[in-house]
Amino acid sequence: MKIDGLNVIYTKDYRLNASYLEVFHFYVQSLKKYHKFIRVNFQKNFKASYQQSFLRILWKIILPLVPVSVYVVLQELGLLKGNAEMPRVIYVVIGMTFWQLFSASLSSAMNAPEKEKAMLKKINIPFILFYLSALGTVIFDYLVRVVLIWALLIIFKTPFSLIWFTLPFLFIPLALLGSTLGIFISFFSVFVGDIKNIVDICLRYGLFASGVLFPLPSTGMLVQILNYNPVYIFLDNLRQLIVFSEFSSLKYFSIAFIGLLVATIVIFKKLYTLESRLREFL
Amino acid sequence: MKETLITVSNLTKKFPKNYKFGAKAGLRKTIRSFFGISTTFSKIKRNEFVALDDISFTVQRGEAVGLIGKNGAGKSTLLKHLSGIYLPDKGEIIINGHIEALIELGAGFHPYLSGRDNIKQRIAILGLGSGESKKLLKDIIEFSELGDFIDMPVKNYSSGMQARLGFASAVLTKPDILLVDEVLSVGDFEFKQKCLAKINEIKKDVAIIFVSHSFQTLRMFCDKGIVLVHGKKVFSGNIDEAIHLYQNKFESNKADGTLEVCHDINIHGKEFLNNDKINSYLFEWCDEELRPKNIFESNEDLYLKIQVSLKRLEGNSYNNLILAIPFWNKDVYVTSLSSDVIKRKINVVEGEIHLVIKIKPTFNLGEFLSCLVIHDGPEYILRKYLPPFKFESKDQRRQGMFRMNYEFFDAGELGKNV
Numbered sequence: 123m124k125i126d127g128l129n130v131i132y133t134k135d136y137r138l139n140a141s142y143l144e145v146f147h148f149y150v151q152s153l154k155k156y157h158k159f160i161r162v163n164f165q166k167n168f169k170a171s172y173q174q175s176f177l178r179i180l181w182k183i184i185l186p187l188v189p190v191s192v193y194v195v196l197q198e199l200g201l202l203k204g205n206a207e208m209p210r211v212i213y214v215v216i217g218m219t220f221w222q223l224f225s226a227s228l229s230s231a232m233n234a235p236e237k238e239k240a241m242l243k244k245i246n247i248p249f250i251l252f253y254l255s256a257l258g259t260v261i262f263d264y265l266v267r268v269v270l271i272w273a274l275l276i277i278f279k280t281p282f283s284l285i286w287f288t289l290p291f292l293f294i295p296l297a298l299l300g301s302t303l304g305i306f307i308s309f310f311s312v313f314v315g316d317i318k319n320i321v322d323i324c325l326r327y328g329l330f331a332s333g334v335l336f337p338l339p340s341t342g343m344l345v346q347i348l349n350y351n352p353v354y355i356f357l358d359n360l361r362q363l364i365v366f367s368e369f370s371s372l373k374y375f376s377i378a379f380i381g382l383l384v385a386t387i388v389i390f391k392k393l394y395t396l397e398s399r400l401r402e403f404l
Numbered sequence: 405m406k407e408t409l410i411t412v413s414n415l416t417k418k419f420p421k422n423y424k425f426g427a428k429a430g431l432r433k434t435i436r437s438f439f440g441i442s443t444t445f446s447k448i449k450r451n452e453f454v455a456l457d458d459i460s461f462t463v464q465r466g467e468a469v470g471l472i473g474k475n476g477a478g479k480s481t482l483l484k485h486l487s488g489i490y491l492p493d494k495g496e497i498i499i500n501g502h503i504e505a506l507i508e509l510g511a512g513f514h515p516y517l518s519g520r521d522n523i524k525q526r527i528a529i530l531g532l533g534s535g536e537s538k539k540l541l542k543d544i545i546e547f548s549e550l551g552d553f554i555d556m557p558v559k560n561y562s563s564g565m566q567a568r569l570g571f572a573s574a575v576l577t578k579p580d581i582l583l584v585d586e587v588l589s590v591g592d593f594e595f596k597q598k599c600l601a602k603i604n605e606i607k608k609d610v611a612i613i614f615v616s617h618s619f620q621t622l623r624m625f626c627d628k629g630i631v632l633v634h635g636k637k638v639f640s641g642n643i644d645e646a647i648h649l650y651q652n653k654f655e656s657n658k659a660d661g662t663l664e665v666c667h668d669i670n671i672h673g674k675e676f677l678n679n680d681k682i683n684s685y686l687f688e689w690c691d692e693e694l695r696p697k698n699i700f701e702s703n704e705d706l707y708l709k710i711q712v713s714l715k716r717l718e719g720n721s722y723n724n725l726i727l728a729i730p731f732w733n734k735d736v737y738v739t740s741l742s743s744d745v746i747k748r749k750i751n752v753v754e755g756e757i758h759l760v761i762k763i764k765p766t767f768n769l770g771e772f773l774s775c776l777v778i779h780d781g782p783e784y785i786l787r788k789y790l791p792p793f794k795f796e797s798k799d800q801r802r803q804g805m806f807r808m809n810y811e812f813f814d815a816g817e818l819g820k821n822v
Contacts, residue, residue, distance in 0.1 A: 132488055132497040135442045158528035158537075166514050166525065241514075244507055246488035309438065313431040395437055398491045403430040 137395050142387070145394045152248045160251050164258035171259070182266055190215050190270050208365050209278045212271075216361045217334040219267040223260060224296040224353055225325050230256035231304025232321060235312055239404040249397040250390070257301055264293045271364070283367040292364070295356040295379055302386045305393055312400050333358050352378045406464040407500070409581050409611040414495035415485060417456040417635075418448055425451040445494045455481045457635040458495070463628075465580070468612040470626035470643055472619075472650045478635040479615045483507055483583045486613065501580025501611075506570055508585065515559035519550055519569050522558055526573045540576060547602075548572035549595065564592055571599050575606065582606075585615040593674055593784075600625070601678075601783040619647045624726075624782035678785040681720075683713040683755075685786065687776055689793050694760070702768050702797040702807060712757040712778065712786070725750035726779040727759075729790070733770050733805060750778075767795045768807040 130136075140148075153160075175181060190211075197211040231253050235242060238252045268289045275286065311317040329335070332353040339345060348354060355371070355378045362370040369375050420426030433443050448454060456478045463469050471479040484490045485497055487505040513522045523544050527537050545554050548568040558566065574582065582603070603612065603625070616622050622629065622643060629646025631639040631654070639649050677685075690707040691697045700706060708729075714722055727750055728742040741763070743750055750757060771794045778786040 129500050130488065130498075132485065132491055132499070134445070134492055134494065135437070136491065138437060138440065138442060156528065159525065162521070162525040162528045166517050166521065169517070169521075170514070243489060245505075246503075309434055310431065313427045313434065392438055395440075396434055398488075399430065399434050399437055402490050403426065 137398070140391075140394065142391055145391045148248075148394060149250060149390065152250060156247065156251050159247070160255045160258070163251065163255035167255060167259050168262065182263065187270065189218060190274070194274075209280075212274055212278055212280065212365060213361065214335055215274055216271060216364060217357060219264065219271060220296050220357045220360060221329060221332060221334040221353075222267070223264045223293055224300040224357075225328075226260040226263065227257060227297045227300025228304040228307075228321070228325070230260055231301045232307045232311055232318065234304075235308050235400055235404060242401050243404050246401075249393060249400070253301060253305060257297060260300075261293055261297060264297070265290055275364075280365055283364075285363055285367045289364065292360050295360070295382065296353065298386055299352060299356065299382055302382065302389050306389050309392065309396055309400065312403055328353065352382065406466055408462050408464050409499070409501050410461075410463040410486060410613070411498040412462070412482075412486075412495070413460050413497075415456050415459040415482075415492050415497060416445070416454065416494035417481060417485065417490065418452045418493055419455050419481075421451050421453055425449075443493075454635050456485070456492075459632075459635075459637050460495075461630060461637070461640055463581075463611040463613065465611055466608045467628060468607060468614060468626040469628045469630060470622035470646065471613060471615045471630050471632060472622065472646055473632035474654070476634075477632040479632055480507065480585055481635075482632070483585050483613065483615065486581075486583060499581065502577075503581045503583065504574040504577055504579035505583040506574050506585060507583060513558045513566070513569065515557065518557055519548070519554040519561070519565075520545065522569065523554075523573055527577075530577055544572045544576050547576055547598075564595070568595055571602075575599070575602050578606070579610060582610050582612045584612065586617065593787075594676055597676065597678065597784045601780075604781050604783055619651070621782065623647060624779060674787075675789060676784055676787040678783075681715050681717065681780065681785045683715055685713070685788065686711040687788075687790060689791060690760075697793075698791055699794045699796055702795045702799075702802055704795075706763040706765055706793065708761040708763065708776075708790070710757060710759040710761070710776070714752060714755045714757070716755050720780070722750075722752045722780060724779075724781040725752065725757075728777045728779075729761075729774050730777075732773045738772065738805075765795070766807045768802055768804050769795050769797060770805050 177184070193211045193214045197209065234252045234256045235249065237256075241247075242249065242252070271289060272286060307317060307321055311321070328351075331338075331348055332351055334357065338348050338354065355374050359369045359371065359375040362368060420429055436443055459478075459482065461469070471482065473479050481490065483505060484507065485492060486499065487503055487507065488499070514525070517525070520541070523541055524537075527540055527544075530537075530540075532540065548554070548571075550565060550568060553561070553565060558569070561569065584603075600621075612626075614622065614626055626643045628641065629639070629643040629650075630637055631646050631650045633654055638654075639646050687708060687710045688696045689698055690709050691700075692705065692707065694707060694709055710727075726742065726744045728740060728744070730740040731738045741761070750759070771792055773792050774790045776786065776788050776790055777784065
């Protein structure tokens with residue numbers, strides 16, 4: 123027997139046999155109860171990130187501007203070869219924005235348990251709150267970059283589309299993918315620190331296997347595999363959607379998104395089961 | 405019948421002795437749980453130790469239980485299980501109600517955030533409405549007495565300030581169950597008294613588990629005691645019996661309650677007066693005729709006249725007053741007296757205490773310092789130094805601090821061969 127909320131029975135495997143419905147109920151209750159905590163913890167992370175700086179929140183705008191300015195300069199110097207359809211700088215900036223969204227979501231979710239271990243070891247509150255508040259900072263950074271994308275779309279005279287207004291919400295697929303993957307990895311990286319380094323290496327290579335800076339090659343052995351890379355599927359479709367108002371492959375996008383939703387539900391259920399085990403080791 | 409808020413049944417927990425073994429075991433358990441496979445309780449391996457061994461007990465609303473044991477006995481581990489941070493390897497824990505745990509100093513506070521922001525974060529966990537949250541924030545800040553420091557980052561707080569913040573945040577949120585682990589051992593005396601008074605105030609509505617190495621605090625505060633030795637519960641019952649058993653059987657460096665009074669009421673400590681409870685006080689050393697006197701002959705009895713006027717408070721009839729006086733000669737703690745030791749009730753008539761204490765001392769020569777302490781239950785309400793008094797003797801042959809009774813016998817008088 124298990125009761126959540128104020129009444130609870132702790133046994134060695136409490137939560138193990140919970141149904142998906144019970145877990146869903148738990149998360150809804152947690153979000154209702156702790157929504158302020160998520161907000162305050164997000165603010166805490168946000169404030170802490172510029173606590174000892176003079177320019178404070180300005181860094182959140184300056185830092186994304188730096189790589190963009192590099193691409194603009196390279197474009198102006200003619201070093202970035204684009205095509206007639208999409209200016210190269212737009213290609214790269216949108217690609218980098220979504221890639222950073224994905225990699226930051228993954229890293230923040232993967233590192234959240236250890237980053238917050240001081241609190242997790244001393245207060246019994248759901249892990250999900252920390253994942254969500256960490257994701258808040260990632261989404262904020264994405265929104266700052268959205269403004270830059272809008273500016274570039276205008277500067278480079280991209281034909282206007284109403285899709286542009288949906289840009290602030292287009293973080294969902296890649297943020298969800300990064301977070302789900304990050305949470306899954308955190309189940310094991312808490313015990314084996316090497317996993318984080320391996321993930322870091324994968325992310326460095328993944329940048330070139332996801333069509334972020336350059337289109338994927340059309341021939342070669344790895345093409346078929348790379349075409350099934352979910353990061354590439356989401357990133358390429360979203361980029362096409364922003365610039366040309368259409369998906370490059372709606373079929374792949376839909377399959378990948380439905381698969382992602384299923385994976386997210388499964389991982390969140392596992393998180394519910396495992397968080398006590400993780401907390402014990404932190 | 406009182407509501408049972410905590411039920412612990414056959415709680416057993418083992419921990420790895422080293423990180424590598426722990427990581428392997430943790431990973432194995434995680435993988436099993438990931439695939440929905442239940443973990444089994446295996447035999448204790450070479451790299452493991454039992455932190456809690458088959459512990460069972462219950463705590464009801466209004467009950468305060470003291471956990472007694474040496475460092476490493478499993479007291480803090482038990483508290484972490486009760487607050488759901490650790491899960492049992494065997495057995496179960498049933499918790500009915502909202503728990504607040506003061507498990508570690510600064511627990512749950514973000515070092516780079518101010519005290520105010522940390523309190524906000526703590527309140528956010530409670531999921532209160534906006535109005536309630538604001539009021540609670542104000543109350544906590546007021547209770548903590550941190551003043552302007554409330555907007556300073558917690559990393560710059562002293563341990564006492566962290567204790568203030570932690571205690572105020574935990575207690576004012578009105579928990580059903582309060583777990584307190586030694587956090588009150590830091591911080592200044594006055595705030596400690598304020599905390600104890602607050603715990604005393606909420607005690608009847610809360611189940612409290614208290615970990616402290618101060619037997620005096622435990623004795624004043626708890627009804628029940630549980631003695632833990634190497635993770636095993638060796639006794640559960642009356643707090644006095646628990647302390648007695650622990651001191652006599654398990655504590656290598658035995659210390660009685662009086663010595664602890666000395667430790668708690670250090671001669672270098674500050675004076676204290678709870679203005680919410682005491683109107684006025686008067687005390688003086690006297691002779692037999694109750695005339696003020698500070699210099700006594702070495703065989704003379706001392707009289708201490710005490711008058712205290714207490715404020716009449718609703719719901720407080722001052723039934724649990726304890727009066728104690730420790731004595732020092734310079735910095736050396738000499739002895740003490742206590743109404744608790746001789747089981748003498750302190751009578752309060754219409755808010756007034758009028759008392760005379762007759763002391764037949766064995767002091768010989770020297771100047772002595774003393775301090776009058778009055779407790780209301782676990783809470784100090786007064787601690788004031790008494791005027792110093794002196795023992796003198798015209799007899800040059802009397803020497804030393806103490807007088808002894810002694811007799812001389814001729815060998816034949818005792819009927820024994822010498």
